[in-house]
Amino acid sequence: MAATPDMGERAIKLDQTVQALKDEVLEFNSEASSAEVDAVLPAYDRLNVYLSVKAGGLLLQDVTVKLDDHAPEVYHYDEFDSRAILGKEALQRLIRVSADPGPHRLHVSFHGKFADAKDSDPPLGDQYDVTIDKPAYATDVEFIIARESRFGGKPKLTMKQWRSAR
Secondary structure: OOOOOOHHHHHHHHHHHHHHHHHHHHHHHHHHHHHHHHHHOOOOOEEEEEEEEOOOOEEEEEEEEEEOOOOOEEEEOOHHHHHHOOOOOOOEEEEEEEOOOEEEEEEEEEEEEEOOOOOOOOOEEEEEEEEEEEOOOOEEEEEEEEEEEOOEEEEEEEEEEOOOOO
């Protein structure tokens, strides 16, 4: 009579099979999502606008981004979200849109307070207006909120256009 694996071994094997299936589903979903983005927003039209916060302790209240004459996108932050974007290497995609090659106007503004600010302190903020010349390939622009100098100062917006790894 042949020995059958005990229930513990079978349970472990089943668990490993289920985990492998979950991993495959996650990979499939990632690939499907990427294919969908490529179909809906071809690379030559794609414009991504990101935000990062390098001003330690700055808790965002809201961020507004506007492209050309489109309606502005406004993001409101609760304490959890405003702390999450302070993480090292944290980046938030504000918009992903279809934009023809050529000049485009971008407007970004924010309001927030430092974590140690009093309730009576007015919010801090800044805005950045720029015209970018979008090339005929996917373009990524990052707006960075950082202090005016490494010694302190008010938070200020700057912009960086990423180079494509075509």
